[in-house]
Amino acid sequence: MPRLTVVVPAYNESAVLTTFHERLSSVLDQLPLTCDVLYVDDGSRDDTWAIMQSLAVADPRVGTLKLSRNFGKEAALTAGLDHVDADAAVVIDADLQDPPEVIPQLVEQWQAGYDVVYATRSGRAGETGLKRFTAAAFYRTMEALSEVAVPRDTGDFRLLSRRALNALSQLRERQRFMKGLFAWIGYRQTAVKYMRDPRLAGKTKWNYWRLTQFAIEGITSFSSAPLKLATWTGSAASVLAFLFGLKVLLKALWRGDPVPGYPSLMVVILFLGGIQLLALGVIGEYLGRNYNETKQRPLYFIEEEHLPTARTPIHTEATPRR
Incomplete structure (x- = not known):
């Protein structure tokens, strides 16, 4: 039976992590696949890591990675994908703005032959008009300037096949704009529409200053x-x-x-x-x-690594061997 790994990068998400896992588990239980979950703690300052550990104790499908400090979401996401040895991986945030209930639709398109199935937002509930306007302006600016076709209104929520994961693992640049990298590797890609929900709990880590820096990162990474x-x-x-x-x-x-x-x-x-x-x-x-x-600095360092019991550790260039 094919195996699917769900990669969940998290930073200070203790308020929502337990609820997220309950909803994710309900979805995975219904999939005709062997599934596991890999949580990546990006140097959180709250109880995120302790909650991840408790989830791993209660659910043998759960693995955890703890980075040595906060390297940023792009590095945390890279660390999680580097440790996937399944047939496919789903990337999703823990704040429940991206509903786990969409994952079966992603899997369906993957089984239809697509290597990258990205979830495109048809609406953004719970966000201000200014936030929706700036997000739309960013994606359309990227579309106009980028040398690679980056899908509109699409975040990191997507499914990647084994072939796509192998290709992505070869891209080791330090300035990482993952949405662009996902598009750059090519292969067969398709979209699944969904309605983005409001954040369930906690506060967003993306203020307008960080979003501006992120936009500059994306434009300069994929356009001259x-x-x-x-x-x-x-x-x-x-x-x-x-x-x-x-x-x-x-x-x-x-x-x-x-x-x-x-x-x-x-x-x-x-x-x-x-x-x-x-x-x-x-x-x-x-x-x-x-x-x-x-x-040529490593993208991240791992402080602790606890993979699901059915898996063996995967050592990468930035993973300390034990």
Whole structure:
């Protein structure tokens, strides 16, 4: 019988983790597959790890990974996927905004021959209008700028076949935008529509500052458009400055008008200076990512590892051997 592993990265999710596992277990019990669950604690500061351990004691299908510190969701997700040796894996968050009851639909499409089955949100309940607007703007900007077709309104909630997991494991870049990586590997992909629920309990870890950084990460990881934009903006500014200077010169020659003084000079200097700083900032973003890649640091370190009893440990480049 095919085996399915559900990977659940979590950071400070003690308020919802038990309820999540109850709903997930009900779904897995109905699947015609051998199923297990791998919880990844991304350096939580609450009782998340203790609850994971209690779930593992009560349910032999549960395995747990504890990272040595908070490496971020992308690294925690990578750690979980690195430890999957099943025929397929489902990625889902623990906050119950992505309902586990959608998993059978993902499995159905996988069994129909698809390697990546991603869950696309048809609605986002419990979120403000501003949050929905910025999310829609981000996905459409990525669609316009990215060299890879990243699906609209789609998070990390999806199913990956064994072939897709093997391909993804070869992508070891440090600046990770998982939604882009899922799309970049290719293979047969399809969508399943679902309604996203409000967060059941606890607080979101994604404020607008972190979301902005995440958007910059995604755009710079899968598009060189900002660099091209800086080039074209600089070129346009140079043309405008040249035309303005030519206009001033012609007025002085033909009409004898005095050359505009301090105000005009300051406008030109500030305009060109702003364009230059913007271009340097864009270049700095790409240069910083290259710098991080050249250091070749591991993506994560594991402090504790407890896999389901039916499985044997999988040692990766970032997993300490015992």
